[in-house]
Amino acid sequence: MSNDEKAPESARNAIADAALQPATRLVHGGYDGKTWHGFVNPPVVHASTVLFESADAHFHNRARYTYGRQATPTTEALQDAVSELEGAAGTKLAPSGLGAVTLALLSCLSAGDHLLMVDTTYGPTRHFCDTLLARLGVETTYYDPHVGAGIAALMRPNTKAVFLEAPGTATFEMQDIPAIVAVARAHGATVLMDNTWATPLYFKPLAFGVDLSIQAATKYFCGHSDVLLGTVAASERALPALAATHRQLGLHTAPDDVYQIYRGLKTLEVRLARHHVNGVAVAEWLLSRPEVTRVRHPALPSDPGHALWKRDFSGASGLFAFDLAPVSETALAAFFDTLTLFGMGYSWGGYESLAIRARPDLARTAVPWTEAGPVVRLHIGLEDPRDLTADLARGFAAMAAA
Ligand SMILES: Cc1ncc(COP(=O)(O)O)c(C=O)c1O
Known part of the structure; x- marks a missing residue:
């Protein structure tokens, strides 16, 4: 692992009181103004280079932040706010909602694997499965959104991931999420869900056993039709692979955009x-x-x-x-x-x-x-x-x- 790959410690300002209501958590989540000169909003940090304080810190990579692509106080404020909202072990940011979908899929699929994808998924998600995933040797089967527990009949020994989106793109079919999750998890498959429609405010995928909860933050997190961004919130077991894939792909989200999404969460x-x-x-x-x-x-x-x-x-x-x-x-x-x-x-x-x-x-x-x-x-x-x-x-x- 090179120096720039060392994952920084989270700047997480987790709200300790789990009893807080979602609206309160949204307003207070992600960043505590008292930690940065009293400014109620997080700083918008533009950074590639991060300077070490000393040779000792440099040689042992001992620093909270080491590389702009890795983390800044701005990206951490958004990641932590989303993790709190989603009830996630951690969150990674992608340059668009579609980027979040592809990051999540790449984190849990390898050549020779089989993916079960809901037939009513967002069109470009389908395109990614039919093109890049196919080229990488991952086979996709599209399933009826109404399949419920019947998804068991579609599972193969190499089915490594099951992807849900509810309600479905354009036609709004609901899925029996607990029934599908139960089958997928019994099989050891990773469960992913595009939850952009409801947002984690109206449906919490991770609480239902989903491993990777995807949000096109471009939509309601932003709320003003002027920023593209995506988030993937992970369960404990899915986070290491998600974080590694995010690092391997070199994904970066621009600080002003990250800040706008953080800002949008406050009024979500x-x-x-x-x-x-x-x-x-x-x-x-x-x-x-x-x-x-x-x-x-x-x-x-x-x-x-x-x-x-x-x-x-x-x-x-x-x-x-x-x-x-x-x-x-x-x-x-x-x-x-x-x-x-x-x-x-x-x-x-x-x-x-x-x-x-x-x-x-x-x-x-x-x-x-x-x-x-x-x-x-x-x-x-x-x-x-x-x-x-x-x-x-x-x-x-x-x-x-x-
Ligand atoms: C359900 C759903 N998921 C993902 C996306 C992709 O989001 P983005 O436009 O940020 O790539 C969209 C965009 O319309 C969407 O409707």
């Missing part, structure tokens, strides 16, 4: 509560619309995943979808082009509302897509939902007129 609880309420309000309104054949939102009692969501999750974010009765491309385009408050953009989790056409018909392989009409994915932001439903109503009127 209030923002998410509003996304939840606004999202449900718009989803309920859509249920009453004649153009809409189905609303895909697990917090709605009519959703097939509602019982699982209610059992395991404590809230919903602002992302969901609805199916339209079959319409022409022209009419669908008129709907989107008429919206003024909803922007057409992919990356969600910010303060603003978004609408895009989802294409599950092009993505799924384990479960063939059979729905006839188009799927529209909405992100409901922090606007007043009455203005948002009025905007959608104008879109539906334009669709009918086209």
Whole structure:
């Protein structure tokens, strides 16, 4: 191990009182202002070189920080805040949410291994499995999100990892997480979950036996649609391999971005509560619309995943979808082009509302897509939902007129 690879001691300012509520932990987690001249926020440290105090410290690599890529007070503040929120043994940062997914997968898979990946995973995650992982000799099988304990039938002797994402990208299927985790763990496989939708505020993967909890911090941790970053929070048993892979890959996250995500965490609880309420309000309104054949939102009692969501999750974010009765491309385009408050953009989790056409018909392989009409994915932001439903109503009127 070279000098620059020595892992620094954590600057962790763990909140000792485990009884604190999540909102309090978010506000006070990660960094204690009293440790740095009383400034309530952590310093934004721009650093590659870190100077040793003496030859003795240099020869024995005796220093809290030794290399900017390894750790700074800024990266540690975010890592520690996320670890506290996730209930994790440790957290590593990646330059994007997709980077966090690929870091986590690379930390637990080798040539000759088999991966079970949920069919409803985020598209670029699937692309990584089908390209780089395949090139490295890892075979991926996509499984039905509704598989539950039936995943046992898909396990092979070389199945080393099982990956979940709930609810599923674009179509919002819930998974029976405890049932899948039980089978995977009995088999000795590492369990990974992309938990970007709920965030660890509304679902805590590690408390359910997941080993690697992945968050596209780009979304709700950030909250303002202006920073890309990813986090992977690990259980005790998964942390050594995660930390080693992070070091081997030379991943680094820029200090200003890290700081913005740390800052975003402080308001996560209030923002998410509003996304939840606004999202449900718009989803309920859509249920009453004649153009809409189905609303895909697990917090709605009519959703097939509602019982699982209610059992395991404590809230919903602002992302969901609805199916339209079959319409022409022209009419669908008129709907989107008429919206003024909803922007057409992919990356969600910010303060603003978004609408895009989802294409599950092009993505799924384990479960063939059979729905006839188009799927529209909405992100409901922090606007007043009455203005948002009025905007959608104008879109539906334009669709009918086209
Ligand atoms: C569920 C999910 N995971 C991961 C990502 C990737 O995040 P990033 O854009 O930061 O790479 C996204 C992005 O949309 C996502 O929706």
